[in-house]
Amino acid sequence: MLLPCGDDSAQSAAMTSNSREIFALILAGGSGTRFWPASRRLRPKQLLPLGPSAPLSLIRSTAERLSGLVAKERIMIATGEHLLAATQTELALPPGAYLAEPRARNTAPCIAWAARIVAREHPDAVMVVLPSDQHAQDAEEFRRILSVAADAASEGTITTIGIVPTRPEIGYGYIKRAARHREGVYRVAGFVEKPDRATAQRYVESGEYFWNAGIFVFRARDMVEKIDTHLPEMKPLLDAIDQHAGTAGEIEKVREFFDRCESVSIDYGVMEKTSDLFVVPGDFGWSDLGSWESAWELSPKDAQGNASSSSRASSNGDVFISAKNNLVERLGSAAENKKMIALVGVEDLCVIETDDALLVIPRSRSQEVRQVVEELQRLSRTDLL
């Protein structure tokens, strides 16, 4: 495994163990806009203790959720070079666990790179690729579903997890299932783009559509083969990395790969071009925690529907008077300062405090946080980005 940042002893140990054990690749990039002011370029969403993850960060929760299914030494983290230090601090995995992407190239290049790394010694090993910033309420069911998917993937078919939809969400892509392969495993009929409301309603009612959560399971060599087939321009660059693996030249070859390869998602680059896929429907209280609104939805609340980080983390209770269904969050130093927050006569608001910024926004408009980030970019307020 490439080591821009340390020795590879732990990874080498993993490489020599049973190749049927499962590897995990946790995708931990992210631009840090939807959870501003908590999220920043150098502190994106997965590094935050959002919603039910608190006091752990989302990425830490994600790693711990794999416990019992994936050995700690087989967890890999793909992240940006600029996030490497913060991510290492958060997870304390062996240095060899981190794949530092020299530049952001969407998901296909780093999955291709990771698949090559695993395939060198464990071509038949099953890999789970999953985002670092999602929530699964029922961790045991989550692992059971992944295990079903791992069994399916070990037959040689790339397998995706399909989240059983609970509402006609128009913000996600859907996966349509085809015939049943065996208990809990279906063939994939196709991937479909974000639908309109009516279509989404039809999808939910049909029972044949699932949310695409970006969780994929496959044997290392199957993904290597798919990448070579569908993204052939990557092949010589990845071959060069393999040829220099473990040498001083490896880092340079990785950099060349990321400099030259196309920026493309695994969905677009591989999945949608592959006719032979499985989907394993999963229902484990999944959430992508897409906004402050969903952080509120998943947070514990008082009888008036107010969720407050102080009620979880400190004795410095906030005061709510005639206030309902609000989210109060403090992150970073602000969480330690424990400034008391009093909400009087307000409803459905998010009040988010960090050490250098404060955001007040209606829960229903929490997607509009992006506009603040855009405004800060316009104002060149890099200190707040």
Add this chain to the structure above:
Amino acid sequence: MLLPCGDDSAQSAAMTSNSREIFALILAGGSGTRFWPASRRLRPKQLLPLGPSAPLSLIRSTAERLSGLVAKERIMIATGEHLLAATQTELALPPGAYLAEPRARNTAPCIAWAARIVAREHPDAVMVVLPSDQHAQDAEEFRRILSVAADAASEGTITTIGIVPTRPEIGYGYIKRAARHREGVYRVAGFVEKPDRATAQRYVESGEYFWNAGIFVFRARDMVEKIDTHLPEMKPLLDAIDQHAGTAGEIEKVREFFDRCESVSIDYGVMEKTSDLFVVPGDFGWSDLGSWESAWELSPKDAQGNASSSSRASSNGDVFISAKNNLVERLGSAAENKKMIALVGVEDLCVIETDDALLVIPRSRSQEVRQVVEELQRLSRTDLL
């Protein structure tokens, strides 16, 4: 003058000058509840830079507004012992200027005490008594009205300023005028309690009623006489202070006076019992700055009606997106920290930040801040009171 806190050289100098010069007594008590979290027991409203007063405190603005009418060495400040240090820091008047009340006894006792002090050497001097925490947009007109009142008072009749009402306010007491005495001066028909809405409307339309702003003008000896007449139980206690004036025993006599005297307002104790009063109607953009709502009303605003302390005091501009008619205030250390505040999609809110607390409340409910203070008292959160 009593000196719990320094020498009396400046005051002595004032005492020897022309007795027709005007003295001012600025009443600076206050419990600090309506502007929580900015106002606290030890930092009541008059010490805050609210509304148009910023960056000066209200008491500093009040003192400076008298400039040209009242010589600086003739300004007296009545405040609580617990507020003495902060008030001295704010005003930097000679130590003898401060009358430290050993305990809060409403307005009549401290006015009685101040009138006795002035009357010892300047019985015919005119005194202006005024609150420390009000705003007057037109300072020149304010001084002109006080000057008219001082002329009236020098005839020997206690004179009050009546604010020309601009709305049917139900939160104030009113003064009804009787016959005109001379240009700009009327006899008082009576004081009336806070009216209901319909009555207030009638008052405003009549042109015969004015708001009682608690601004009174009188000759020192006339107030001494009124107090002796209407609050006779105070007389021996005040006589004792006079007898010990300038001696080591003075402080003790003042303490006895405040320990034993009744807690009573000058309105109830003297004005309402006095048939012979003048009122001088004044229209100088007065406000009592009674709540965060009125702080917003008086603050400069952007095109969307947002008032932000940062736009006045720093370059760390707040961001307003689809946000209208909000008030953003930072006070104390928070003002120096210049945390950036972003409001998105909210209207008519007050967002008030201090170093240890944050309040979010609709402008229209800003009177309910008291409920937060009550809750904090219930919780024994003396650190926030």
